[in-house]
Ligand SMILES: Nc1ncnc2c1ncn2[C@@H]1O[C@H](COP(=O)(O)OP(=O)(O)OP(=O)(O)O)[C@@H](O)[C@H]1O
């Protein structure tokens with residue numbers, strides 16, 4: 092490929108409205124959180140860390156929404172068990188990498204091998220889980236998958252499997268305590284021996300660390316941002332993959348399955364195979380994304396994979412609009428930044444400026460003062476640390492109701508890309524890849 | 527249509543004028559207490575246009591469903607091109623070269639007319655997800671897509687709906703949807719097509735053109751079995767006519783013979799008929 096064509100491609104990309112939209116969105120969210128940080132009086136390190144956390148969560152939820160969009164947006168497969176498949180991915184990876192001598196012991200495999208194993212495992216289990224329900228109506232698949240995801244979670248939590256031995260092989264899930272995972276692999280970039288407790292930086296690490304140290308930015312933050320960059324690359328790759336699939340003959344069949352399975356079948360497509368493949372692929376991707384999510388935290392526990400996790404991904408998808416990869420990213424980023432992270436920042440801002448020290452203990456106490464038109468106690472009550480998740484749920488409810496009324500297709504859902512690998516408006520055979 | 531398709535068709539016409547392409551024996555289907563298809567047997571000759579008529583509720587559409595695997599028969603056999611296809615799934619039936627349209631047009635409404643057509647061809651390289659994605663394998667997909675696109679445009683011209691090529695199928699008029707359905711099944715490159723009231727809602731001028739198309743396609747070797755309530759259309763265009771009544775075949779034969787059959791008249795007038 093010549094430089095000219097690379098340049099042409101790059102220009103084509105930037106001229107692409109969707110890419111522009113995504114860049115603008117990223118800047119807007121970044122700006123908002125920079126503002127929050129200023130208002131809250133954060134130091135540079137705190138500000139950069141806030142931005143990192145928001146970018147990290149946005150990228151993860153955008154990827155999860157993309158994977159769910161493959162199943163639900165493209166093929167109409169209602170997977171209410173996303174959290175379960177995420178858990179399978181993370182735990183498979185964790186068990187495969189855990190040292191044989193650890194407690195609970197694992198298989199001591201290298202991380203890349205374990206990740207491939209985990210992807211295969213999630214894909215195969217996804218395919219099998221869907222098998223009995225795939226021929227039935229969409230709601231049966233939903234019931235089967237939500238039950239399946241709870242079975243997975245409860246199994247992982249069960250003390251029986253926390254540290255067990257099956258057919259002479261010792262391994263364990265760690266039960267309710269959770270499982271420790273390998274340290275963030277991105278550390279290899281910066282340290283000579285990333286596994287050590289106080290590792291020495293390598294040349295690159297030393298250069299970067301010493302450059303940012305005067306700014307008060309910590310080493311962990313540099314590592315965190317490097318990881319976010321890798322995640323964004325993964326996100327870009329997944330986005331590209333989803334657009335390709337959407338425009339392929341495979342994606343065309345999925346589109347028609349979503350509309351009318353019987354007609355699709357009458358046209359000679361084995362819809363069961365298409366559905367199982369799509370479901371398995373989506374689940375495998377969810378497993379992989381969950382690994383990327385948990386690798387930065389270093390441990391996994393069953394309570395991270397409750398059904399609410401699945402619900403979050405669906406909300407992200409609904410916000411952006413099903414069927415559009417760009418919409419999935421927009422939805423994922425908006426969900427993570429505004430709905431997921433937003434409430435606790437709002438709380439902090441409110442607390443900072445209203446001096447809400449003596450919040451009432453109960454909702455009744457908070458509402459009692461409303462009679463005197465004093466809203467401060469209610470405000471104080473709703474933004475307490477303990478009610479943040481309740482506030483978040485309430486916000487989600489409001490957003491859902493609003494979306495259903497005003498934008499039933501999500502923000503970008505009405506945009507349906509043509510499913511073809513070539514530009515259909517051309518009649519004659521010519522060079523026109525529909526990219 | 528691509529050239530190789532056409533030549534394959536004319537080969538078939540030459541060798542197989544007298545062959546029975548579809549054989550239906552003692553087909554039966556009940557829904558709860560209702561016997562939709564009681565006992566249906568008939569043969570369809572290769573390269574013919576065969577009409578299937580009968581009063582409303584006679585069981586014509588259900589018979590189509592049973593032949594094409596949309597519903598499972600309670601009894602009986604279906605043989606297509608000497609292969610027993612009873613109980614095949616509808617995609618398997620379609621892959622044998624036997625496709626059908628639905629009485630109530632079932633366009634894929636969110637997809638454009640062209641997408642509808644591009645969907646239909648069988649065994650597309652890009653239906654394997656890895657080929658659709660990997661750069662190298664994808665060149666073949668793109669090549670094939672170009673060929674299909676050309677076929678699709680030709681098909682649109684054949685049915686004179688090229689002006690709505692980029693329209694969502696859901697925005698088409700009733701008649702246009704019927705045309706789209708026909709064009710779409712032909713895109714699967716079938717040997718035989720079952721048409722369930724393809725002319726319902728189509729205006730008379732277009733109806734004539736469509737019938738012309740049927741004859742042209744018949745010359746190319748396609749076989750058609752079609753349900754139609756307009757007696758004139760049936761009598762003027764079919765080689766053979768099969769008459770159904772209350773889930774059974776009342777009679778079958780040349781259009782003239784059927785027209786003058788008293789039982790047929792009685793059935794249509796709603797009188798008791800002994801089968
Ligand atoms: N899925 C079903 N469940 C119950 N009864 C059905 C079903 N499908 C068809 N029937 C009944 O079977 C009988 C035959 O219906 P069918 O649609 O095959 O008739 P038809 O000959 O195609 O009629 P028309 O000319 O009106 O299209 C009718 O009495 C109908 O009510």
Ligand SMILES: [Mg+2]
Pocket residue numbers: 586587588629722
């Ligand atoms: Mg009918």
